[in-house]
Structure formats: C-alpha cells, structure tokens
Amino acid sequence: MLPNDETLFDKVVNLSKRRGFVFQSAEIYGGFRSAYDYGPLGVLLLRNVKEQWWRSMVQLRHDVVGLDASILSPPAVWQASGHLANFSDPMVDCRECGARHRQDKLDDPNACPSCGKSGSLTEAREFNLMFKTHAGPMVESAAEVYLRPETAQGMFINFANVLNTSRKKPPFGIAQIGKSFRNEITPGNFVFRTREFEQMEMEFFVPPEDSDEWYRYWCGARMDWYLDLGMPEDRLRLREHDADELSHYSTGTSDVEFAFPWGWDELEGIANRTDFDLKRHAESSGTKLEYHDPASGERYVPHVIEPAAGATRTAMAFLMAAYDEEEVNDDVRTVLRLDHRLAPYKVAVLPLSKKPELIEPSNEVLGLLQPHWMCDYDQTQAIGRRYRRQDEIGTPYCVTIDFDTLEDRAVTVRDRDSMTQERVPIDGLVDHMAGRLPA
Ligand code: GAP
Numbered sequence: 001m002l003p004n005d006e007t008l009f010d011k012v013v014n015l016s017k018r019r020g021f022v023f024q025s026a027e028i029y030g031g032f033r034s035a036y037d038y039g040p041l042g043v044l045l046l047r048n049v050k051e052q053w054w055r056s057m058v059q060l061r062h063d064v065v066g067l068d069a070s071i072l073s074p075p076a077v078w079q080a081s082g083h084l085a086n087f088s089d090p091m092v093d094c095r096e097c098g099a100r101h102r103q104d105k106l107d108d109p110n111a112c113p114s115c116g117k118s119g120s121l122t123e124a125r126e127f128n129l130m131f132k133t134h135a136g137p138m139v140e141s142a143a144e145v146y147l148r149p150e151t152a153q154g155m156f157i158n159f160a161n162v163l164n165t166s167r168k169k170p171p172f173g174i175a176q177i178g179k180s181f182r183n184e185i186t187p188g189n190f191v192f193r194t195r196e197f198e199q200m201e202m203e204f205f206v207p208p209e210d211s212d213e214w215y216r217y218w219c220g221a222r223m224d225w226y227l228d229l230g231m232p233e234d235r236l237r238l239r240e241h242d243a244d245e246l247s248h249y250s251t252g253t254s255d256v257e258f259a260f261p262w263g264w265d266e267l268e269g270i271a272n273r274t275d276f277d278l279k280r281h282a283e284s285s286g287t288k289l290e291y292h293d294p295a296s297g298e299r300y301v302p303h304v305i306e307p308a309a310g311a312t313r314t315a316m317a318f319l320m321a322a323y324d325e326e327e328v329n330d331d332v333r334t335v336l337r338l339d340h341r342l343a344p345y346k347v348a349v350l351p352l353s354k355k356p357e358l359i360e361p362s363n364e365v366l367g368l369l370q371p372h373w374m375c376d377y378d379q380t381q382a383i384g385r386r387y388r389r390q391d392e393i394g395t396p397y398c399v400t401i402d403f404d405t406l407e408d409r410a411v412t413v414r415d416r417d418s419m420t421q422e423r424v425p426i427d428g429l430v431d432h433m434a435g436r437l438p439a
Contacts, residue, residue: 009261012320013190015334019393021045021319022191034187034195041393042315044344044374046198049315050177052341053200056225057175057307064173064202065166069154071179072135072145080284081153081277083130083146090124091185102185129182131195147181152306154178155203156277159289170291170302171214173204177311189262191312198311205291205302208275212252214305215272219254222270222307226256226314230339231321235259249276256309258317267317268309275301318342322394328419336394337417341438343394346373350386352402354379361426362401365411368430369399373437391416397433 016022020039026032038046058064078084090103099114103124111118131147134140148154155162155174162174177200187193206214223238241253256268278301282289290301322338340346347369351362359379369375376395378386383400390398400412411429414421424432 006261008320008323009190012316012323015323015392016042016190016319034184036191036194036312041344045319045338045342046311046315048342048344049318050198050200050311052229053225053309053311054175054177057173057200057202061173063168063171064175064204065162065168067155067158067162067174067176068178069148069151069158069176071148071181072133073148073153074145076284077153077157077281078130078146080280081156082280083149083153084128087130087149088126088128089185091127092121092124094120095122096120100185105186127183127185129184131181131183149182150180150308151176151178151199151201152203152308153277155201156281156289156304157285159205159278159281160287163291169293171204171206171210173202175200175202177201189260191316192260192265194312197313199308200311200314201306201308203273203277204305204307205278206305208300208303211272211274211303211305215252215270218305218307219270222256222268222309226267229318229342230337231258231318235321237264239264247271249274258321260317260320267314268307270305270307273304273306275303277304278302333388333391335391335416338394340396340436343396344374345376345390345393345395346397346437347433348376348378348386348390348395348398350377350383350390350398350400351379352383352400357406358401358403361405361409365399365401365426365429368426369433372430372439373433387414387419396437399429 019041021042023037023039024031025035025037058066075084091100092103093100094112094114094117096112096117097115099112101113103109106113110121112120130149132144133147134143135145136143154176158174178198179196180199181196184193184195187195204214204218219238223236226236227233235258237257239255239257241255246253251272251274253269253271255266257264258267278289290299292299318338319336322336324335324337325332326335349362349366349369351358366375366377376390378389387398394416396416398414400414402412405411409427410423410425412421413424413432
C-alpha cells in the first residue's frame with residue numbers, strides 16, 4: 001500500500017496523462033489551466049462513477065426521478081436563488097507581481113503566496129463566480145444569461161413540473177447529473193477545483209417536520225455509497241459544519257471528505273436547505289411551489305435535503321484511493337485496485353502472439369465478451385508487460401489466448417489483484433466472467 005504522501009499526487013497525475021485518463025485542455029496551445037479533457041480511460045471511469053450514482057440514487061429507488069435541465073438560464077433564476085448577490089469569493093491582488101488570490105485561502109493574510117512580498121496585497125473585493133454570456137446576436141444587458149454554477153436550481157424551478165407529471169409526493173427527490181461552471185479564482189490540485197466540472201445532485205423534498213430525520217438518513221446513505229465502492233474507511237469522513245459555517249438558510253450541513261495528499265477535503269455536501277429555494281422561486285416567479293395533499297387537504301412548502309457531489313472530483317478520489325504499488329519479483333508493480341464497477345475496462349483480451357492462428361480465436365473471445373462488458377484488446381509486446389499495463393489501468397481480468405487454445409478451446413483468465421491464473425473453456429467463459437463482474 002502506498003502511503004498517502006505528496007508523491008501519490010504526482011504519480012496519479014502522471015498516470016492519468018500517460019495512460020489516457022485526463023489531459024490538460026488545449027494542451028497543444030500551451031494548455032488551459034482551469035479545464036481538463038477526459039481521455040479514453042477517463043471517460044469510462046467518469047461514466048462508471050456517474051452510472052453508479054444514478055443506479056443508487058434513481059434506479060434502485062421508487063422515490064427519486066431524474067432530470068436534465070438546461071445549462072443556460074436567465075438572470076431571474078440566479079436573482080431568486082441568491083447567486084447574483086452572494087455567490088462570490090473575496091479576492092485580493094498582489095501589487096508587486098500581479099497574482100490574484102482568494103483571501104480566505106491565504107495562510108498569511110499579509111503576504112502574497114506567489115512572490116512572498118509582505119504588505120503587497122490589495123483590500124479584498126467580492127468576485128462573483130458565475131460565467132455570464134449573451135443569448136442571441138446582441139451583446140446587451142437584455143440578452144444576458146448565465147452558465148449554471150450548480151445543477152440544483154434546475155430541480156427547484158422544475159419542482160411543479162415534476163410533481164404534476166410524475167405522480168410523486170413528498171418524500172420524493174429529483175436527481176440530476178451535469179456540467180456546472182464557476183469562474184474560480186484559484187483553480188488547482190488537478191481536477192479537484194476546475195472552472196468546468198460535473199456535479200451529481202439530488203434535491204429530496206420532504207414534509208417539514210421530517211426534515212431532520214431525512215438529513216441524517218442521507219448523510220448515512222451517501223457515506224455508504226463511497227464505502228460500498230471501495231473507498232477505504234480510514235480515508236473517508238463525514239464532517240458536520242459548525243454553526244458559523246452554515247449558510248443562512250441551512251439548518252444542517254455535513255461534508256463527505258476524502259484524505260487527499262494535501263489533507264482532508266470535500267467530495268460532497270449534504271445540506272438541509274429548508275424551504276428557502278422553493279419559497280424564493282415562488283415569490284420571484286409568482287408560481288405556487290407547494291404540495292397539496294388531496295387526502296388531508298393540507299398544503300405546505302416541502303423542505304429540501306440536498307446531497308450534492310462532484311463527479312469529476314470523486315472520480316479523482318477513487319483513482320487516488322485505488323493507486324497501489326507492490327513489489328513482485330524484485331520489480332515494482334503499479335496496480336489500480338478499482339472496484340470492478342468503476343474499472344474502465346472489465347476484461348482485456350490478449351493473444352499470446354501476433355501469429356494469425358491466434359488472432360481468429362482472440363476475435364471470437366472478444367466478440368463473446370464485448371456485448372456484456374467494456375473490453376480492451378492488445379496484441380503488442382510481451383505478455384508480462386501487457387499484464388502490467390492492464391494492472392496499471394485497473395482492468396480486473398485478462399484473458400490470454402495461447403497455442404494450447406487451438407487444441408483445448410480454453411483460455412487463461414488472470415486476476416488483477418491476486419495475479420492467479422485459471423484455465424477456462426471458451427464456451428463457458430461468459431458464465432465464468434458473469435460470476436465475477438457486474439452485469
Ligand atoms: N448545490 C449545492 C452545491 O453546488 P457545492 O458544495 O458548491 O454545493 C457540490 O458543490 C460539489 O460539487 C462539491 O462538493 C464538489 O465535489 C463539486 N465542486 C464544486 N465546485 C467545484 C469545482 N470548482 N471543481 C470541481 N468540483 C467542484
């Protein structure tokens with residue numbers, strides 16, 4: 001097991017680039033620091049993280065439905081939500097070197113962390129984090145629109161639409177996965193803080209008197225989700241906010257935190273948002289956003305429990321948690337011990353040699369497995385090196401087709417973690433793998 005030290009960060013960043021998980025955006029133009037592109041492996045890992053979230057939050061429940069709201073929205077939404085007035089960070093500039101920093105993140109509030117100069121920082125100014133653009137050809141204030149800084153507001157402004165069409169009643173939730181945009185003053189730590197990122201958020205609408213119970217429920221359920229997917233218990237914690245950290249509308253917030261190489265940091269926030277958002281949008285839009293119980297005749301504005309996670313940040317945390325190095329035969333083996341559900345490829349099909357007689361059965365094996373699982377195929381280099389390549393990207397199983405296959409119609413299945421190998425008949429291979437891999 002690799003210690004959670006600074007080298008882990010560099011190793012994971014290097015592996016991400018070298019093996020095609022994450023690339024710096026616009027790299028051929030010198031790179032665009034605040035955005036990243038997900039390569040062939042990264043896109044699979046990220047998809048798997050999002051799919052597992054959707055499965056647990058929507059598919060396996062009867063009380064949560066999905067939504068895919070627009071990314072662009074008019075100022076009225078952000079006026080009502082409070083983002084136009086309050087979604088800002090205090091920013092200071094260095095008069096000496098011109099660097100810009102978040103005041104609340106400075107170790108020494110009097111010195112510039114870039115050039116070290118003392119007394120060079122300006123007074124703090126509030127900097128709104130929303131990206132503004134214009135809809136249509138006219139660059140004028142009437143055409144101003146915003147890129148959403150969170151997916152959550154899409155759920156609040158569609159509350160009545162979903163309530164009226166889904167036949168749900170509180171307690172019920174609306175879940176959404178999608179891109180959000182924040183003009184962060186200091187993006188950094190690889191994909192941890194970027195200006196374009198993906199969120200996985202759910203707004204759970206409950207009768208007001210049940211809100212505390214549901215808040216506790218979601219804190220527990222969300223922790224279990226990470227643990228079930230293989231996050232080590234000692235690298236995950238739930239931290240309840242102190243009263244002075246709470247937003248003015250929240251009666252309780254807890255963060256799921258991961259032990260990153262730089263310390264504990266947030267993966268997800270679970271907040272009791274009370275009836276703040278629905279009331280604000282109801283007042284601003286003039287639309288009633290409440291629940292009317294036809295049986296009791298009761299009307300009320302539901303309270304909201306919100307588990308809000310970052311998909312991109314969480315994918316990186318899973319990579320860091322899975323990264324391992326171990327000594328094997330005087331050599332260091334790098335292995336990503338990703339949960340099978342998260343691994344980009346589930347199986348790698350590897351003909352022992354490029355000889356044509358092995359390619360035909362290899363294609364047959366690939367054709368059998370591909371309808372069920374994401375597979376890689378690799379016929380170059382020595383088999384030992386190919387196993388190592390698959391270990392390094394977390395592929396749980398390698399299937400090798402050798403010359404004996406031509407005689408016995410069997411293949412060798414190698415396990416990523418134990419490195420044990422077993423001989424399995426081609427005709428029983430799909431069943432064999434089905435007992436070991438997610439459907
Ligand atoms: N609707 C509530 C909300 O958006 P948040 O704590 O600001 O809450 C939720 O964001 C999650 O989104 C965070 O816990 C984090 O995982 C992710 N996130 C927020 N800003 C991010 C950024 N600049 N880059 C990457 N992920 C980010």
